[in-house]
Amino acid sequence: MSTDVIVRAEQVTKSFGDLHILNGIDLQVSRGEVLCIIGPSGSGKSTFLRCINHLEKIDGGRLIVNGSLVGYREVGEKLYELPDRAVCAERSNIGMVFQHFNLFAHMTALENVIEGPIQVKGVGKKTAIKQGLALLERVGLGHRAHAYPRSMSGGQQQRVAIARALAMEPKLMLFDEPTSALDPELVGEVLDVMKDLARSGMTMVVVTHEMGFAREVADGIVFIDQGRVLEAGLPEQVLGNPREERTKAFLSAVL
Ligand code: ADP
Ligand code: MG
Numbered sequence: 001m002s003t004d005v006i007v008r009a010e011q012v013t014k015s016f017g018d019l020h021i022l023n024g025i026d027l028q029v030s031r032g033e034v035l036c037i038i039g040p041s042g043s044g045k046s047t048f049l050r051c052i053n054h055l056e057k058i059d060g061g062r063l064i065v066n067g068s069l070v071g072y073r074e075v076g077e078k079l080y081e082l083p084d085r086a087v088c089a090e091r092s093n094i095g096m097v098f099q100h101f102n103l104f105a106h107m108t109a110l111e112n113v114i115e116g117p118i119q120v121k122g123v124g125k126k127t128a129i130k131q132g133l134a135l136l137e138r139v140g141l142g143h144r145a146h147a148y149p150r151s152m153s154g155g156q157q158q159r160v161a162i163a164r165a166l167a168m169e170p171k172l173m174l175f176d177e178p179t180s181a182l183d184p185e186l187v188g189e190v191l192d193v194m195k196d197l198a199r200s201g202m203t204m205v206v207v208t209h210e211m212g213f214a215r216e217v218a219d220g221i222v223f224i225d226q227g228r229v230l231e232a233g234l235p236e237q238v239l240g241n242p243r244e245e246r247t248k249a250f251l252s253a254v255l
Helices: 044-050 086-093 109-119 126-136 153-165 182-197 211-217 244-254
Strands: 005-016 021-032 034-038 060-064 072-075 078-079 093-097 171-175 205-207 219-223 228-233
Touching: 021 211, 021 228, 034 044, 034 211, 044 060, 044 171, 044 205, 060 078, 060 171, 060 205, 072 086, 078 219, 109 153, 109 171, 126 153, 182 211, 219 244, 228 244
Parallel strands: 034 205, 034 219, 093 171, 171 205
Antiparallel strands: 005 021, 005 060, 072 078, 219 228
C-alpha cells in the first residue's frame, strides 16, 4: 500500500450490543487531502471518527491509519490486540477536535496548548511555550495566551482546541462537527482556521454540516447513511449533483 494513504477503511463494522452502527464503511484519505463526511444524525459519523482515533474498537473489516492497523498488530495471519502503550503512541499522531471544546478549565489557553507536548512528548517547557505561543498566534489568539477558557468566546475556545491538537504535530486531524455548538457569528472564525490548515497541507477528516466549507475546501465528500457510505465523490458531484435520493433529501434539509 502506498504510504500516501493516511486512512483506509475496508468494510469496517461496529456494533454496540444489538445496535449495528457501522455496516461496512469503505473510504480512503490520502496525505494532504481533506475528506468531509456528511450525513444524518445517528448515522455513525462520530463512531467512525472515534474508531480512527482508537477510542472504539471495530468489530470487522480493516481500518488502517498512518500505515498501521488500528487496535491490532498483524503477525502472519494472526491479529493481536495492541497494548495500551502502543495505542497511545499511535493516537499521539492524530489530533481530534470535538463539538464541545473540552479545554481544561483550570488552565490558560497557553497551558492547554503546552500540556500535551510536555506530558506526552517530553518537550522541554521553554520550547513548548515558544511553540505554543506560535500556534496561538497562528489561530489568531496570541493576545489571549494567558486567558482562561471561561473568559473566551466559544469560537476562541475552539481555536485554542485546534492549537492544542496541532501542538502534538499530528499527521492527521479529525474534526467532529467543530462548529455545531457555536453561535452563528462565531462559526466563520473557526472555519477560517480550518481552511488555513487545509491549505498548509494537513490531512483532515471533517464531519460537518457546513456545506459551504465542504464545497470550498474538501477534496472529497462521503455521505454516510445508516453506517454505510451511500455516496462518495468530488464536492461538486455529491453536493451539486447527488445520485442518491437520500443524499438529495439530506442536502435539501441542511442547505
Ligand atoms: P452521528 O455522529 O452520525 O450522529 P453516532 O456515531 O454518534 O452518530 O451514533 C450512531 C448511533 O450509535 C446512535 O444511535 C448512538 O446512540 C449510538 N451509539 C453511539 N455510541 C454508543 C455507545 N457507546 N453505546 C451505545 N450506542 C452508542
Ligand atoms: Mg456525531
